[in-house]
Amino acid sequence: MKATHFGAGNIGRGFIGEILFLNGFTIDFIDINDEIIKALTEKQEYMIKKSGNAEERIHIENVTGINSRENPEAVIQSIAGADIITTAIGPSVLPLIAELIARGIQQRKTAKNQQPLDIVACENMIKGSSFLGNEVKKWLGKSDMAYFNKYIGFPNAAVDRIVPAQSNDDPLSVTVEPFREWLIDQTACKQTSIKLEGVEYVSSLQPYIERKLFSVNTGHATVAYTGAYYGCHTIIEAMKHPKVLRQLENVLKETSALLLEKWGFDQEAHAKYTSKVIERFKNPYISDSIARVARTPIRKIGYDERFIKPIRELKSYHLPYEHLLEVTVYLLKYYDESDSESVKMNQLLNTNELSKVIAQFTGLKDCELVEEIVVSYLTVGNH
Numbered sequence: 001m002k003a004t005h006f007g008a009g010n011i012g013r014g015f016i017g018e019i020l021f022l023n024g025f026t027i028d029f030i031d032i033n034d035e036i037i038k039a040l041t042e043k044q045e046y047m048i049k050k051s052g053n054a055e056e057r058i059h060i061e062n063v064t065g066i067n068s069r070e071n072p073e074a075v076i077q078s079i080a081g082a083d084i085i086t087t088a089i090g091p092s093v094l095p096l097i098a099e100l101i102a103r104g105i106q107q108r109k110t111a112k113n114q115q116p117l118d119i120v121a122c123e124n125m126i127k128g129s130s131f132l133g134n135e136v137k138k139w140l141g142k143s144d145m146a147y148f149n150k151y152i153g154f155p156n157a158a159v160d161r162i163v164p165a166q167s168n169d170d171p172l173s174v175t176v177e178p179f180r181e182w183l184i185d186q187t188a189c190k191q192t193s194i195k196l197e198g199v200e201y202v203s204s205l206q207p208y209i210e211r212k213l214f215s216v217n218t219g220h221a222t223v224a225y226t227g228a229y230y231g232c233h234t235i236i237e238a239m240k241h242p243k244v245l246r247q248l249e250n251v252l253k254e255t256s257a258l259l260l261e262k263w264g265f266d267q268e269a270h271a272k273y274t275s276k277v278i279e280r281f282k283n284p285y286i287s288d289s290i291a292r293v294a295r296t297p298i299r300k301i302g303y304d305e306r307f308i309k310p311i312r313e314l315k316s317y318h319l320p321y322e323h324l325l326e327v328t329v330y331l332l333k334y335y336d337e338s339d340s341e342s343v344k345m346n347q348l349l350n351t352n353e354l355s356k357v358i359a360q361f362t363g364l365k366d367c368e369l370v371e372e373i374v375v376s377y378l379t380v381g382n383h
């Protein structure tokens with residue numbers, strides 16, 4: 001069995017690679033980072049270190065790398081022979097790999113390959129695989145569509161494991177937290193004979209992806225932006241700051257109220273879920289930077305993302321969202337000169353009418369809500 005995986009970065013090597021390897025797949029990692037690709041091609045193996053109260057090492061083998069910029073034909077061949085395709089490259093990069101995937105699908109069609117193929121986007125994004133599917137379609141012709149619709153699935157997924165930026169001497173080895181959760185929408189799978197051990201197949205993904213995004217990721221981003229506001233540089237440092245911890249607890253109370261109201265999660269089970277999230281952020285054995293968790297703030301303030309979606313839904317349920325609103329302002333005040341989105345956000349905020357820029361970033365048509373953010377922005381001081 002062979003997997004083609006796009007994105008040999010932190011979660012790609014540190015989680016998706018683990019599950020695919022443990023299920024007996026050989027893996028072609030596709031990336032544009034030459035150092036990683038060269039190392040994968042030469043070594044064909046790497047180490048995952050799970051760091052928690054106990055330490056566990058997993059030796060991953062049967063892997064190789066392909067640089068998609070230098071060798072697109074090899075990527076197309078890999079897709080043509082793959083039993084599963086996965087991605088972990090970041091939502092904004094998905095459109096950039098769509099053409100290669102489309103060409104791989106056309107190759108399968110030309111070869112009369114009748115094996116169904118699922119393409120699973122493992123990104124922090126609602127309906128990431130569906131989005132990728134629509135991008136791939138743009139590169140296909142009318143004559144490809146019958147084959148595409150019959151054999152190619154884009155099941156949505158939610159993946160959860162904290163994998164910080166790595167600073168090991170070996171560019172391939174990766175330190176991860178022990179916790180892992182990977183859910184796939186089984187109703188959209190075309191290849192029903194593949195059931196990955198370590199993956200939970202669910203018949204309705206939306207409640208779970210929202211639970212993950214609005215607990216783990218809203219919470220994580222809360223720690224990062226509030227922590228940055230109070231001068232912290234790492235997640236651990238921020239978690240030790242009483243104001244950051246209180247902010248996290250308050251934000252999780254708000255998103256929990258939404259998740260319970262909207263999806264009917266069991267209150268007790270959900271409280272356990274959020275306590276576990278807080279405990280994971282306190283893991284002293286992994287070192288995560290605020291810069292990584294706060295990265296790409298324009299994406300994170302988007303309409304369907306971790307702050308604006310819960311805020312607008314809480315508003316529609318007449319439930320409180322003041323702490324989410326406050327963190328949204330910390331996000332807007334966040335600045336990292338090495339993050340191009342942060343630089344752009346800062347530039348636009350300083351040179352344009354505030355309400356227009358906020359409406360543009362958030363996609364909000366609700367002028368009242370935009371105004372609330374503006375007022376809060378002007379009220380919260382620069383720290």
Ligand SMILES: NC(=O)c1ccc[n+]([C@@H]2O[C@H](COP(=O)([O-])OP(=O)(O)OC[C@H]3O[C@@H](n4cnc5c(N)ncnc54)[C@H](O)[C@@H]3O)[C@@H](O)[C@H]2O)c1
Pocket residue numbers: 006007008009010011012030031032033068088089090091093096097122123124159160161162163164
């Ligand atoms: N790290 C985590 O804790 C974590 C957990 C769950 C989900 N995610 C999600 O997984 C995705 C990847 O996150 P990450 O932390 O692994 O990021 P990362 O930066 O470590 O990895 C992304 C990889 O994609 C590669 N890439 C960029 N453009 C490419 C292209 N055009 N073609 C092929 N490869 C390309 C990069 O070189 C990099 O190796 C994001 O959507 C993130 O939200 C991350």
Ligand SMILES: O=P(O)(O)OC[C@@H](O)[C@@H](O)[C@H](O)[C@H](O)CO
Pocket residue numbers: 124159160161162163216217220221292293294295296
């Ligand atoms: O990957 P992002 O930029 O969407 O979010 C940063 C972190 O919150 C995220 O990577 C978490 O570590 C991960 O989602 C945990 O499962």
